[in-house]
Amino acid sequence: MSEPTIAPGFADSAPRRLISLLLAVAAGLALTLRPDILADAAPIPVRIALALLLVGLAGSLGHALGLRPGRRHLSWLIDPRVAWPLLLLGLLCLLVLPL
Numbered sequence: 001m002s003e004p005t006i007a008p009g010f011a012d013s014a015p016r017r018l019i020s021l022l023l024a025v026a027a028g029l030a031l032t033l034r035p036d037i038l039a040d041a042a043p044i045p046v047r048i049a050l051a052l053l054l055v056g057l058a059g060s061l062g063h064a065l066g067l068r069p070g071r072r073h074l075s076w077l078i079d080p081r082v083a084w085p086l087l088l089l090g091l092l093c094l095l096v097l098p099l
Contacts, residue, residue, distance in 0.1 A: 016080055020064035023087050027057045030091055046097055053090025059083025 030053075031038070038050070059077045062069075069075050076082050 017064050017066070020060040020080060020083070023084060024057055024060040024064060027053055027060070027087055027091055030094060034094065046094070049090050049093030049097060051090075052086045053094060056083050056085070056087025056090055060087050 055077070059079070060083045062078045063080050063083060067078060069078060
């Protein structure tokens with residue numbers, strides 16, 4: 001099985017990994033400051049925003065740590081072009097939506 005490759009022109013670099021790490025830390029802080037988000041009685045829009053946040057968080061942390069998925073069909077998750085918008089959209093929704 002061949003290794004997943006990064007699209008030309010979007011190579012991994014230290015600044016991108018640092019941005020991924022900072023975004024992941026921000027998401028972790030948001031979840032720490034508002035633990036009621038994880039409550040079972042949260043409304044459906046909050047759950048959708050939480051799902052976006054967690055998928056973006058996983059991808060952002062994976063990119064920051066330099067992880068590469070073993071399966072080719074999971075390589076989209078580690079791509080910052082996918083992880084960052086999901087993480088930012090989830091953060092924005094969680095910080096704006098009332099509980």
